[in-house]
Amino acid sequence: MDIQLADVTIHIDKRLETEERALTEEQLRGTDGVVSVRNANERSQLFLVEYNPDKTDSGSLLSIVTGMHGHAELVGL
Numbered sequence: 001m002d003i004q005l006a007d008v009t010i011h012i013d014k015r016l017e018t019e020e021r022a023l024t025e026e027q028l029r030g031t032d033g034v035v036s037v038r039n040a041n042e043r044s045q046l047f048l049v050e051y052n053p054d055k056t057d058s059g060s061l062l063s064i065v066t067g068m069h070g071h072a073e074l075v076g077l
Contacts, residue, residue, distance in 0.1 A: 008058040009075040
């Protein structure tokens with residue numbers, strides 16, 4: 001069985017502290033279908049999320065982040 005994966009970059013309109021980043025990563029990773037979440041120290045406002053589009057979608061992932069931090073947007077779509 002071949003699983004197709006997609007990725008999305010989510011930009012949060014503020015720099016996040018370490019605890020906020022960890023909580024955001026935890027919430028995204030806890031979403032059914034999310035395979036990985038990456039966030040670099042020097043770009044704390046950007047999250048690259050790899051996911052199975054049969055289980056979730058970019059809009060749902062964005063909703064998680066906006067629910068936590070207010071305004072955010074998908075980058076590169």
